[in-house]
Amino acid sequence: MSASYRRILALPGALAFTLAALPARLAMSMSGVSTVVLIAERRGSYALAGAVSAAGLVSLAVLLPLLGRLVDRYGQARVAVPSVLAAVVPTAGLLLCVRSGAPDWTLFLCWAASSTAPNVGGMVRARWAHLLRGDEAGRHLANSLEQALDELCFMLGPVLAVLLCRAFTPETGLLTAGALCTAGVLLLAVQRGTEPPLAPASAGTAGEEGTSGAGRPAGGRGSLRVLLPMFLATGVVFGSMEVTTIAYTDATGHGSLAGLLLGLVAAGSCVSGLVSGLLRPRRGPAARLLGGVAAMAGLMLLPAAAGFFGAGPAVLAAALFLAGSGTAPTMVSGMTLVQQLVPAGRLNEAMAAAVSAILVGISAGSAIGGAIAQRLPAGAGYLVPAAAAATALLIVVTGARRLRAAAPSPAERRTTDRAVPAAACAD
Incomplete structure (x- = not known):
């Protein structure tokens, strides 16, 4: 297993930008939990803590695509550095306001x-896409x-924050x-050798016909109408799974195991991601993608049955580990x-918009899962991630033709290439 990953990490600059981004990714998995614990401890209200955390998620979901657009236009370093520094003052303000009453x-x-922190995971993936183009x-x-790596950070971050x-x-x-x-953002920003070059202005505004900038196939905008709802439904899976597991373990007298069980969900996704x-x-x-979403929908029935x-x-624990293993192939594809x-x-x-859709889904899933746990037996909450995964599958099935047309398989591309007369390529 390690040889394959060593191959890509040995590419010029790859290991450096991967390691540079890790502190920022770990921080993002810590911030929400840290905020909840801070406000709950200082103000004595989990309701207020949850509401403030949710407001931050909504703000992040709105700002991420806007920051992503600026990154596309001006470059990673020129946008990421001022945006992360801009977050220092309001974060300090939050600490002071909480402490001072x-x-x-x-x-x-x-x-x-x-x-205002940028989408670090998206910037790293953009570097990989440029480095491995073709x-x-x-x-x-x-x-x-x-x-x-995302799953590893989300396993370790909340635990570290609480500790x-x-x-x-x-x-x-x-x-x-x-x-x-x-x-992490500053360390990534100084890795200028692997920062993707700015695309020509026409690359970001190409139409739906033919090819759209930089040789990319057209149809991206139409395909996002399929992918973004799918990402949103997957976010509902994540958010409802977390709340339901906490509620279920509390109801069955095993509340201290909630963190471990949620870690197993992330561990299952981490392992399946590496294997896939x-x-x-x-x-x-x-x-x-269709296969990954189908697997996710099927495996989410396991915790529903357990509950x-x-x-x-x-x-x-076994059901949650297996259920988690179905999410990584979906996210990767x-x-x-x-x-x-x-x-x-x-x-x-576009990648920031995908993350925003996931964040909105997590917020909605948390709210729905909490409402179900409040009104129905605790195990019933696991029906929410199962239903959300089934919804994601339905979205992908109905949009499969559009996705296949926009992103043909390698065999289909070879067939298409052979069908194009040589004279047509002379231009």
Whole structure:
């Protein structure tokens, strides 16, 4: 397994930008939990803490595509550095307002204003897409590695945040997250040798016919109408799974195991992401996406069945690990399609829009899962991620023809190339 990943990490600058971005990615997985713990400890209200955290997610979902558009237009370093530094003042303001007893509305304002950190994962994936342009197998491997790193950060980040907040002061988690995010973005920004060059202006504004900038196939905008709802539904899976697992373990007297069980979901996704990267893609990304979403929908039935029958923690742990293993192939194939279909001049914006859709889905899933857990038996909440995964499958099935037309498989591309007369390529 390691040899395949060593191959792509040995490319010039690849290991450097991958390691440089890790602190920022870890920070992003810490910030939400750190904020909740901080406000709950200092203000004594989990309701206020959850509401402030949700406001930050909404603000981030709105700002990420806008920042992505600026990155596409002006470059990663020129946008990422000022945007991450701009978050320092409102984050400090949040810490001061919480500590000084300022009105609640100031917490919402400060946390929303601090959501200017760029989409680091998207910028790293854009570097891979540029570095591995024309190498579909390599791009698939890189996206699998990125998904595994995302899951690893989301396993470790919340645990580290809680440990820091409990061991020191409630402010320590957020302070650490802010320092890590700033350091990671700055370290990534100085890796100028692997920063993708700015695409021509026409690359970001090409129409739907023919090819759209930088030689990319047309149809990216239409395909995003399929991919973004799919990402949103997948976000609902993530958000509802988290809340439902916490509620279920509390109801069954195993509340202390909630963090471990949620870590197993991320672990399953991490393992499947690494393994799927080793499988040489023989089908196009559209077909792989369909297979990944179908697997996710099927595997999400396992925790639903465990919850319905009141399974103990051991059975639920196995079900959650297997359910998590179905999410990585979906995310890898989805991001690969975004990279393949969207013009180079809009790549960061499109990937940021995908992340925004996931964030909105997580917020909605948390709200729906919490409402179900409040009104129905705790295990019933696992029906929400199962239903969301089934919705994602329905979206991909209904849009499969559009995705296949926009992103044909390698065999289909070879057939198409042979069908084009040589004279037609003379221009």
